[in-house]
Amino acid sequence: MSSPLADKLRPRRIEDVAGQRQLLAEGKVLRKIIESGNITNLIFYGPSGVGKTTVANIIAENCGKKLCYLNATTASTADIKEIINSIGSIESRNGILLYLDEIQYFNKKQQQILLSYIENGDITLIASTTENPYFYVYNAILSRSTVFEFKTLSTDDIISVINRALGVLSKEKEKKINISPPSVKKIASAAAGDVRRALNMLELCIVTCENEDDITVDDAAVEQILGNNAVRYDRDGDEHYDIISAYQKSMRGSDPDAALYYLGRLLAAGDLPSACRRLLVCANEDVGLAYPQIIPIVKAAVDTALTLGLPEARIPLANAVILVALSPKSNSAYEAINTVLSDIEAGIGGDIPRQLQNKHFDGAEAAVKGQHYKYPHAFPMHYVDQQYLPDNIKDKKYYKFGDNKTEQRYREYWDNIKKK
Numbered sequence: 001m002s003s004p005l006a007d008k009l010r011p012r013r014i015e016d017v018a019g020q021r022q023l024l025a026e027g028k029v030l031r032k033i034i035e036s037g038n039i040t041n042l043i044f045y046g047p048s049g050v051g052k053t054t055v056a057n058i059i060a061e062n063c064g065k066k067l068c069y070l071n072a073t074t075a076s077t078a079d080i081k082e083i084i085n086s087i088g089s090i091e092s093r094n095g096i097l098l099y100l101d102e103i104q105y106f107n108k109k110q111q112q113i114l115l116s117y118i119e120n121g122d123i124t125l126i127a128s129t130t131e132n133p134y135f136y137v138y139n140a141i142l143s144r145s146t147v148f149e150f151k152t153l154s155t156d157d158i159i160s161v162i163n164r165a166l167g168v169l170s171k172e173k174e175k176k177i178n179i180s181p182p183s184v185k186k187i188a189s190a191a192a193g194d195v196r197r198a199l200n201m202l203e204l205c206i207v208t209c210e211n212e213d214d215i216t217v218d219d220a221a222v223e224q225i226l227g228n229n230a231v232r233y234d235r236d237g238d239e240h241y242d243i244i245s246a247y248q249k250s251m252r253g254s255d256p257d258a259a260l261y262y263l264g265r266l267l268a269a270g271d272l273p274s275a276c277r278r279l280l281v282c283a284n285e286d287v288g289l290a291y292p293q294i295i296p297i298v299k300a301a302v303d304t305a306l307t308l309g310l311p312e313a314r315i316p317l318a319n320a321v322i323l324v325a326l327s328p329k330s331n332s333a334y335e336a337i338n339t340v341l342s343d344i345e346a347g348i349g350g351d352i353p354r355q356l357q358n359k360h361f362d363g364a365e366a367a368v369k370g371q372h373y374k375y376p377h378a379f380p381m382h383y384v385d386q387q388y389l390p391d392n393i394k395d396k397k398y399y400k401f402g403d404n405k406t407e408q409r410y411r412e413y414w415d416n417i418k419k420k
Contacts, residue, residue, distance in 0.1 A: 004199075004200075004203075005165055005168075005169070005199045005200070005202070005203050006195070006196045006199045006200070008168060009161065009164060009165055009168060009199065010054055010057065011054055011058070012058065012061070013058065014031060014034060014035075014055070014058055017051050017054055017055060017058075018051065018153055018157045018158070018160065018161050018195055019050065019051065019151065019153040019154065019157040020050070020051055020055075020150055020151065022151065023055075023148055023150070024055070030042075030055075030148050033146075034055075034058070034059055034062070037062065037063055037064075039059055039063045039065075039097065039124055039126075040124070040145075040146060041118055041124060041125045041126075041141075041144050041145040041146070042059075042125070042126045042127070042145060042146055042147075042148065043103070043126075043127045043128070043129065043133050043137065043142070043145045043146070043147045043148070044056065044126065044127070044128040044129070044148055044150055045128075045129055045130075045131075045132065045133050045147055045148070045149050045150065046130070046149055046150030046151060046152075047130055047150075047152055047193060047194065047240070047241070048130055048194055048196065048197075049153075049191075049193070049194030049195050049196035049197055049198075050150045050151065050152060050153055050193060050194065050195070051150060051153075051195070052128040052150050053099075053101065053128065056099045056126045056128065057099075059097070059126065060097050060099065060126075063097060063124075064094045065092075065094050065095045065096060065097040065124060066086070066091050066092040066094070066095070066096050066097065067097050067099065068083045068086075068096055068097070068098045068099070069098075069099050069101070070083070070098065070099070070100050070101070071100075071101045071102055072100060072101065072102045072103050072104070072105035072106045072110075073102050073105045075100075075106075077109075077110055077113065080110060080113050080114060081113070083096065083098060083123070084113075084117060084123075087117065087122045087123070095121065095122065095123070095124060096122065096123045096124065097123075097124050097126065098114075098123050098124070098125050098126070099126050099127075099128075100125060100126070100127040100128070101127075101128050102128065102129060102130070103127035103128065103129050103133075103136070103137060104129045104130075104131040104133075104136035104137070108138055111137070111138040111141055112138065112140070114141070115138070115140050115141060115144075118141065118144055119144065125141070125145065127141075127145070133147055134147075152193030152194075153193045153194070153195055154193075155185065155188045155189050156188075157195070158187075158188035158191055158193075158195050158198045159184055159185060159188045161195050161198065161199070162184050162187060162188060162198060162199070162202055163184070165199055165202060166179065166202075169203075169206060173210075173215070175210070175213070175214050175215050176214045176215070177206065177214070177215045177217070178214060178215065178216040178217065179205070179216075179217040179222075180219065182219070183205075183217060183218075183219050183222045186222055186223075186226060187201050187202055187205070187222065187226070190226045201225060201226070204225050205217045205221055205222055205225055208221055208225070209221050240269075240271075243262055243265050243266060244262075244266070244274055244278055246258070246262045247259060247262035247263060247265075247266065247275070247278055248278045248281065248282050248286075250262055250325070251279075251282045251286065251321060251324045251325045252282060252285075252286040252329065254325050254326065254329065255325060256321070256322045256325035256326060259321045259322070259324070259325045260318060260321055260322065263275055263314075263317060263318065263321050264314075267310060267311075267313070267314050267317070270310065272305065272306070272309070272310060272313055275305075275317055276302045276305060276306065276317070279298060279301075279302060279317065279320055279321060279324065280298060280299065280302055282324050283295055283298040283299075283320075283324055284333075284334075285331060285334045286324070286329050286330075286331060286334075287324055287327045287328070287329055287330065288329075288330045288331060288332065288333045288334065288402075289330050289332055289333055289402060289404075289406060289407050289410075290327065290328040290329055290330035290402060290404035290406055290407065291327045291328055291404075291406065292406070294323065294324065294327055297320070297323065298320045298323070298324065301316040301317060301319060301320035302316075302317075302320070304316040305317045328404045328405075328406075329404075330402035330403075330404050330406075330407060331402075332399060332400055332401065332402040332407060333399070335400070336398045336399040336400070337398075339398050340398050343393070343396075348392075348393060349390055349392070349393060350390030350391055350392045350393065351390055351391070352390065353387050353388065353389075353390065353391070354372070355372050355373040355374070355386060355387070356373065356388060373386075374386050380420075381417050381420065383417050383418065385418070
């Protein structure tokens with residue numbers, strides 16, 4: 001079986017990698033790490049088809065370690081243990097370099113299995129992900145790794161790869177390949193920064209235009225192939241992340257027309273999971289306590305959409321998107337929990353007050369004996385004043401009432417209760 005064109009053209013030297021000059025140019029940190037041969041744990045983050053796997057392969061070929069490859073979408077815990085069991089063998093005497101593709105699909109337990117071997121140096125990890133690693137990679141692995149962001153390739157970067165591919169294919173097929181520069185540029189632009197996609201399209205153009213004497217790729221053939229594949233490119237290309245961002249920001253900004261448009265872009269690309277996930281996030285983060293009933297409503301719409309599948313899923317999602325866009329907004333809960341987590345990470349806090357502890361008996365050393373918990377339901381209006389936060393933050397206010405009428409009603413109610 002003939003290997004894909006992208007594999008045939010895969011560079012073997014850093015100098016030949018398309019784009020990524022911000023990482024691989026002379027003097028850049030990643031370039032220095034690769035040239036030193038002293039490879040540390042690395043995480044490569046960026047969209048598909050921009051050179052993450054290529055750079056990992058170049059590192060593997062030059063570091064002298066045994067290369068193991070896992071794709072997290074298909075790998076199991078047993079696959080991880082098989083690699084671990086090979087530690088100390090003759091072939092891995094210089095250590096193991098594990099290239100873990102799509103690390104975001106490994107759960108926390110699977111990532112934790114690797115952790116101790118990464119710490120002691122038995123395994124050097126190079127992981128790649130198309131998702132933000134600070135959201136999807138276990139913190140303990142992140143803290144032991146250096147993250148490098150790979151950028152989308154420019155159209156000029158991809159044009160240079162296509163021209164090199166034309167030379168390789170012409171030699172392989174022993175035929176002249178005729179294709180106009182404007183058509184090459186159209187293919188490069190349609191790839192949306194993904195060189196692998198550009199090469200797949202080029203191969204498809206050549207297959208459909210090959211005859212006995214030569215290969216003439218006319219503009220009409222290019223237009224037809226690009227038209228048939230336009231939606232797929234939009235889904236996985238560089239714009240994918242911008243569409244998701246615009247989708248949520250349009251709902252947050254209370255613009256139902258824009259929100260529906262970006263929902264349509266996601267659904268046309270078949271990206272139902274992103275459409276559902278961001279809708280749920282927006283209902284909680286951006287509407288929140290201004291209209292708390294919206295959360296189960298949106299969840300029901302998402303469940304219905306996932307049950308129906310496309311194309312019918314568009315209907316409950318459109319209902320929910322319009323509702324979120326038109327609802328009053330409050331991020332008071334979002335801001336409150338972020339402040340709480342920030343304090344916890346900074347070590348701000350203290351012991352749980354005695355009256356809230358689960359311990360009902362005091363030791364001999366306790367100066368004040370007894371829990372002295374006041375049960376709110378035993379008091380008028382089910383409220384009694386007592387301390388709940390630790391002593392050193394007992395007066396801290398994390399939650400601030402939003403200016404919407406729902407939260408203001410809560411504020412008025414509790415102000416009245418607490419005054420009485």
